Amino acid sequence: MIAKNIDFSLSSGELAAIVGINGIGKSTLLRTLGKVQPKLSGEIIINGKPLNSYGPRELAAQISVVLTEPIASKNMTVLELISLGRQPYTNWIGTLSDADQSKIKESVQLMALGDLQHKKCHELSDGQLQRVMIARALAQDTAIILLDEPTTHLDLYHKVQILKLLKKIVRQTNKTILFTSHEIEMAIQLCDKILILDNGENPFERPTELIAQKRFEKLFPADTIEFDAATASFRISKGQ
Amino acid sequence: MDKPLKYRIPFLLLLLVLVVCFVFNISLGSVSIPFKDTLNAVFYGNVQNEPWAYIIWNYRIPKAFTALLVGSGLALSGLLMQTLFRNPLAGPFVLGISSGASLGAALLIMGSSLFSGVLAFGFVTNITLAIASSLGSFLVLLAVMTVASKVKDTMALLIIGLMFGSITAAVVSVLSYFTNAEKLQQYVYWSFGSLGNLSWSQLSLLTGIILIGTLLGIASIKTLNALLLGENYARSLGVDLKKSRYIIIIAMGLLAGGVTAFAGPIAFIGLAVPHLTRQIFNTTDHKILVPAVLVYGAIIMLLCDTVAQLPNSASVLPINAITSILGAPVVIWLLVRKQKMVF
Known part of the structure; x- marks a missing residue:
């Protein structure tokens, strides 16, 4: 039902x-x-x-979302993935402005991902990856x-x-x-x-x-x- | 995405290698022309020996440019496909684009004997072949896109593309079965692929097609990066999925279709080059990958062509065989080390 x-x-x-x-x-x-x-x-x-x-x-x-489906490519670094959250605000080719950068930094800090930010996503544990996905949603600033x-x-x-x-x-x-x-x-x-x-x-x-x-x-x-x-x-x- | 500087040096190196490969490719051929004279002809336009100048300007330079366009076009279309379909084994043959071109060529070459009187095809020239194969790839692409508008899942689209490929391959088989030996031979020669038959005017047409495809590809860079997360995430990031999927498919069609129309079906470049590029640059960012595959594809194609023309001998190997001989081991290697595959 x-x-x-x-x-x-x-x-x-x-x-x-x-x-x-x-x-x-x-x-x-x-x-x-x-x-x-x-x-x-x-x-x-x-x-x-x-x-x-x-x-x-x-x-x-x-609205930003964190879904259950796995991301298509796990070869991104944590920072690259979180940066994608800024897409609604970036220009046609996705250049990050200073405002974008500071928003990304803010999300990284809030989710305590500072030590992991240069790691590739396939190197992370499930719990870490989930935090990254939430940080990405946070960076989207919705x-x-x-x-x-x-x-x-x-x-x-x-x-x-x-x-x-x-x-x-x-x-x-x-x-x-x-x-x-x-x-x-x-x-x-x-x-x-x-x-x-x-x-x-x-x-x-x-x-x-x-x-x-x-x-x-x-x-x-x-x-x-x-x-x-x-x-x-x-x-x-x-x-x- | 934050450090474009990191990629600048390998990229400049790659460009340098491209220029070297280009000149190297022009300097070698069945007629041996001293390297110095080649350089003179290319950069200053003055050569004492008239036949040499003729060979360089009307044969070797167009061929090298064709190799450049073919390599870049196939490599970019391969990259677009692999990202759009989230499938590391996608390539220009997958959407049925290449098989569509083969169907067009097969109908022109072999169909005329079958349907003589019913379908009055003109005689087979490079130009009619190019038109027939462009029409073929365009029609198959159109069919795939019509189906695509009804199918939401990109994976299903991939399988539909493969099915269209099977159908066209089957039609080509039937045509081959009933045709005569001479026409079959002509078709087989076309399927070997060739870079050397293009005039300057055909070359400029191909340049235009590749240019439009490349521009559409560049315009899709942001979408391609969003697609790395998957379609639902891309949509949640504000990507208009339906529209961008069409743009990417049209770009792939122009690139792969255009190349196949003019140079025949050339295997493996589209599949292998994006992987090789990811190995060098170790990134998934399309801002770097798109220009890198363009240059890398051109380099690989120029090298393959240099090998294929067997310098200083009168015979030329089929280019499609050379790309396959180099490309197939790459695919095998990728599958063997799949766990660590950079994708």
Whole structure:
């Protein structure tokens, strides 16, 4: 089943997650919001303007994305890859201005990539590459950053590292970040808002509010997984 | 992208090698002309020996220019293809452009005996051959592009290009089967490739085609760099994918189609040169790769041609065989060390 009737809005300076079971349409929703794929129905408004009325370059200055698909060429250096984030602003051949350079430097610093910046992307670990991809999105300097499962394939430490970095970006730059995730417990701790795709009301609220409304209890079948509101964590159901 | 200086010295060296190869290529041939006289003829235009001047100006210099254009054109079209299709094994033969040209040439040479009376082809000259093969490659490219507008996935487009290539190759086989020995021989000679048959006027036409293709390629540099991330990322960076894909495909068609029309199907340059260039410059930035493959392609083609003309002997080896003999080991080498392949 794919979730229907999704309605939510985000303001600047908010870190929000989309959670839900496999196949419910988290990625589809996120990719639709980023115009990576055409929308099935409904309306998406950014800064009071419908998504479809944005030209390619205009939209590139509004929304940046970090997707799950691997990049086509990993033979770029970290700095080259991050520099590509400046494309919406550079001239016909992509010359970097001083402003571009300083924006790139800023992203490198914020993502703590100073030591890695001259490495080739194929030399990086998954966690490092994910940080580079986020730095690239940051260099694009958009009000909105969309990330599709940014913590998949990472160990616990790196999952937390990435999510805390996202939090830091939101606090420091007042950007809006929306990401899909299976790390519901971490999202509860770190996000300002969470959108639960549960094929019902698809609530979008603050995590504490969602817990109070017992929204997480219905996310998974109760005979397999139960939600403990006191610790805001999931447990394997006892019995059978 | 931040250090153009780093690439300036190897690039200047490459240009120097190009000039040396060009002069070297002109100085060697079946008639031995002293190197000093060659230099005199090229740079000052005065040679005592009339036949020598004639050979240099009407045969060797056009041939060297053709080699230069053919090498640059094929190499750039190969680079465009490899980046657009994100496939290190893409080359001008992949989109069916070269097979389209072969089909055009085959229809002109061998089709006339089959459909005599139905299709009244004129007699076969260099010019009609060039027209027929340009038409062939253009038609196949048009067919591929029509399909491309319906297909969103570039990988699917690659396979469609290969399928069109198979169809045209099959038609050529059927034509070859039914034609007579003389015409078959003529077609086989065309498929060997040749750099030496172009007059100055044909050469200027080829120059124009390569120039337009190259300019379109240069205009696509920024898009090509964005495509290194993949199509979805490129779109998110503000690239108008549909438009830029067409521009790149047209550039590839002009470059590969133009070359094949005038010089026959020349293998491997388009596939191998971009890889060799990446090995030297160790970058993926098309601001460096595009000019580098142009120069490198020209150098390799001039060298291949120098080998093919077997200096001081009357016979000439087929250029296509020489490029393949040099190119195939490169492809094998690339596949063997695939893990470390620079792409």
